[in-house]
Amino acid sequence: MASIRTLHILNKRPGHPAFKSCLSSLENQDALLLTENGVLALVDKGLTLEGCVYALSPDLKARAIPGDASVAQAIDYDEMVALTARAQRVISW
Amino acid sequence: MASIRTLHILNKRPGHPAFKSCLSSLENQDALLLTENGVLALVDKGLTLEGCVYALSPDLKARAIPGDASVAQAIDYDEMVALTARAQRVISW
Amino acid sequence: MKTLVIMNQAPYGDWSGREALDMAFSLAAFDQPVALLFTGDGVNWLRREQEAAAISQKAVDRNLAAATIFGVTALYADQQSCHRFGLDQHTMIAGITLADTNAGLLGEYDHVISLS
Amino acid sequence: MKTLVIMNQAPYGDWSGREALDMAFSLAAFDQPVALLFTGDGVNWLRREQEAAAISQKAVDRNLAAATIFGVTALYADQQSCHRFGLDQHTMIAGITLADTNAGLLGEYDHVISLS
Amino acid sequence: MSNKISHSTLSFTLVITGAPYSSQAPQTALFFARAAVAAGHRIDRVFLYGDGVHLASALASPPSDEPNWSRQWCEFLNQNAVPGVACIASALRRGIVDEREQKRYELGANNIAAPFSIAGLGEWVEGVARSDRVIYFHGGS
Amino acid sequence: MSNKISHSTLSFTLVITGAPYSSQAPQTALFFARAAVAAGHRIDRVFLYGDGVHLASALASPPSDEPNWSRQWCEFLNQNAVPGVACIASALRRGIVDEREQKRYELGANNIAAPFSIAGLGEWVEGVARSDRVIYFHGGS
Numbered sequence: 001m002a003s004i005r006t007l008h009i010l011n012k013r014p015g016h017p018a019f020k021s022c023l024s025s026l027e028n029q030d031a032l033l034l035t036e037n038g039v040l041a042l043v044d045k046g047l048t049l050e051g052c053v054y055a056l057s058p059d060l061k062a063r064a065i066p067g068d069a070s071v072a073q074a075i076d077y078d079e080m081v082a083l084t085a086r087a088q089r090v091i092s093w
Numbered sequence: 094m095a096s097i098r099t100l101h102i103l104n105k106r107p108g109h110p111a112f113k114s115c116l117s118s119l120e121n122q123d124a125l126l127l128t129e130n131g132v133l134a135l136v137d138k139g140l141t142l143e144g145c146v147y148a149l150s151p152d153l154k155a156r157a158i159p160g161d162a163s164v165a166q167a168i169d170y171d172e173m174v175a176l177t178a179r180a181q182r183v184i185s186w
Numbered sequence: 187m188k189t190l191v192i193m194n195q196a197p198y199g200d201w202s203g204r205e206a207l208d209m210a211f212s213l214a215a216f217d218q219p220v221a222l223l224f225t226g227d228g229v230n231w232l233r234r235e236q237e238a239a240a241i242s243q244k245a246v247d248r249n250l251a252a253a254t255i256f257g258v259t260a261l262y263a264d265q266q267s268c269h270r271f272g273l274d275q276h277t278m279i280a281g282i283t284l285a286d287t288n289a290g291l292l293g294e295y296d297h298v299i300s301l302s
Numbered sequence: 303m304k305t306l307v308i309m310n311q312a313p314y315g316d317w318s319g320r321e322a323l324d325m326a327f328s329l330a331a332f333d334q335p336v337a338l339l340f341t342g343d344g345v346n347w348l349r350r351e352q353e354a355a356a357i358s359q360k361a362v363d364r365n366l367a368a369a370t371i372f373g374v375t376a377l378y379a380d381q382q383s384c385h386r387f388g389l390d391q392h393t394m395i396a397g398i399t400l401a402d403t404n405a406g407l408l409g410e411y412d413h414v415i416s417l418s
Numbered sequence: 419m420s421n422k423i424s425h426s427t428l429s430f431t432l433v434i435t436g437a438p439y440s441s442q443a444p445q446t447a448l449f450f451a452r453a454a455v456a457a458g459h460r461i462d463r464v465f466l467y468g469d470g471v472h473l474a475s476a477l478a479s480p481p482s483d484e485p486n487w488s489r490q491w492c493e494f495l496n497q498n499a500v501p502g503v504a505c506i507a508s509a510l511r512r513g514i515v516d517e518r519e520q521k522r523y524e525l526g527a528n529n530i531a532a533p534f535s536i537a538g539l540g541e542w543v544e545g546v547a548r549s550d551r552v553i554y555f556h557g558g559s
Numbered sequence: 560m561s562n563k564i565s566h567s568t569l570s571f572t573l574v575i576t577g578a579p580y581s582s583q584a585p586q587t588a589l590f591f592a593r594a595a596v597a598a599g600h601r602i603d604r605v606f607l608y609g610d611g612v613h614l615a616s617a618l619a620s621p622p623s624d625e626p627n628w629s630r631q632w633c634e635f636l637n638q639n640a641v642p643g644v645a646c647i648a649s650a651l652r653r654g655i656v657d658e659r660e661q662k663r664y665e666l667g668a669n670n671i672a673a674p675f676s677i678a679g680l681g682e683w684v685e686g687v688a689r690s691d692r693v694i695y696f697h698g699g700s
Binding site for chain 3: 014043
């Protein structure tokens with residue numbers, strides 16, 4: 001399991017200013033976790049997500065967002081906790 | 094005094110999704126009133142405001158936004174009330 | 187006195203979309219003409235098979251599918267927003283009218299509500 | 303344990319910017335290293351001569367000008383955002399360091415706070 | 419709501435959906451309301467909806483050098499005999515309750531500030547149907 | 560806050576800045592907290608800040624078919640002996656008060672739900688200085 005420098009937790013909808021701030025601060029070795037309204041990023045054609053992306057599965061289900069495993073890995077709260085433990089630091093946008 | 098079809102009251106910061114929705118729904122004979130965070134539009138170089146634009150003076154003062162009379166007319170709450178009375182309808186974004 | 191309620195909030199992450207819907211249903215219950223316009227992130231309210239129980243909330247897609255039965259005159263969705271979020275007749279609930287929001291739909295209403 | 307508080311909210315229209323500042327000043331008061339980064343709409347907190355009394359609020363520009371006296375290690379402003387909002391040394395309070403946010407400033411901190 | 423365009427007296431319903439100390443909405447609405455009354459207009463009601471219901475809290479205690487927006491609003495409503503109504507569904511979820519709801523839910527206290535009362539969305543529909551203007555004051559972040 | 564990277568037990572401070580029935584923050588935070596405890600981690604404290612203080616209301620009364628997030632959080636805190644603290648400055652402005660503040664401000668009631676207590680930002684600073692991880696749950700509109 002590769003180490004994570006920064007885990008970015010993003011719960012904003014794609015149109016929110018913090019959404020852009022978050023994406024522009026992603027670096028190599030970082031991971032992005034989409035939660036709540038943030039999961040809409042997976043169906044937004046105006047966006048391209050790269051790198052190591054996770055999405056919170058209950059939030060995907062609630063919004064009927066099809067999880068594309070090639071773009072983002074769907075995880076549950078247990079795995080979210082594990083990610084926050086694995087990462088050197090965590091930023092909640 | 095020309096009549097106003099729709100008075101659009103916009104209190105969102107320029108980056109907010111509703112900001113774009115508001116600007117794209119402006120039509121001839123409409124007026125735009127910037128309030129609260131909305132007054133930042135007057136100093137945002139990424140935006141061009143056209144037509145009949147007003148800005149709430151206390152909100153300009155609070156934020157030290159220089160009022161450029163060629164872009165927007167600074168008004169007080171009395172004039173805001175008068176605008177809502179003059180307009181056929183009012184939309185608060 | 188025709189009202190248009192604009193739904194431009196993403197679903198479930200905050201309450202304002204839900205409360206905008208309550209306003210629309212309430213007008214309809216009191217026999218006041220009201221329509222809904224889904225636009226921007228708000229078109230995602232229209233996705234089929236929402237399982238909001240996964241986050242301990244109530245799904246609204248069935249309510250929306252029954253909106254016209256409760257007296258809401260129409261449900262519009264902004265065409266461009268639907269395209270942006272990959273929504274089409276297969277992924278959207280039934281009974282939605284696609285609209286070009288920039289073509290003056292708002293102008294047909296006396297009263298327009300946008301809860302951010 | 304170095305903290306960076308990101309100020310990306312417009313001033314006065316909501317409380318989260320004010321509350322983010324309180325967090326920064328509180329860390330400084332307890333001798334924890336903390337810096338502020340103003341970016342996006344948030345650079346407007348840095349404008350000189352705010353008269354928040356016009357809307358019955360308290361102006362923060364003087365507090366910010368004194369931030370380093372209270373122990374905040376630095377106040378950064380994103381260069382691009384300043385340009386976008388027409389902020390320069392004449393319109394901005396003193397003591398601000400212009401920064402290129404994309405050049406890894408965040409990476410220097412152990413703890414980064416963004417209150418939306 | 420009529421489309422009457424006039425410089426004579428109009429009737430207003432004001433709807434506040436942003437909370438004090440979180441948004442500027444209750445402040446802007448209060449300054450607007452004072453100006454409307456000063457211009458001779460009538461305010462039929464002030465309706466609190468969503469996060470706006472927090473304006474009806476009797477327990478808000480800001481520092482003494484900051485305005486107490488709940489108190490200022492209550493004074494305005496009293497002085498001008500304007501009804502202030504908090505939406506019942508919004509209020510109950512957010513912990514704003516009157517004596518009746520306190521009893522019904524067997525709660526330890528109530529916290530609504532007089533003269534605010536709690537009622538359904540029907541009060542707002544009434545405004546939409548009958549006031550000349552319905553003006554919304556939203557949160558603005 | 561240490562940069563310890565480990566699969567062993569870590570200590571967390573959770574900060575909630577979004578209100579229930581307004582944002583999803585208290586829900587996501589609760590599911591996260593349960594999972595953290597289940598994985599053997601320790602939660603040093605839950606700190607409510609800004610609009611998040613509304614989670615400490617004892618008066619929130621959602622419809623009976625909706626979860627009561629305040630109550631669920633109180634149960635979690637009690638069962639796991641985790642301190643829940645609401646920031647005093649945020650709480651007083653927003654009308655969340657305990658018995659002490661009720662007396663000091665001569666208010667008609669208090670409305671904080673046990674085991675939540677009211678304290679200053681120092682509690683949060685303590686978390687930043689000592690917990691292995693500080694995780695924020697913001698409003699997400």
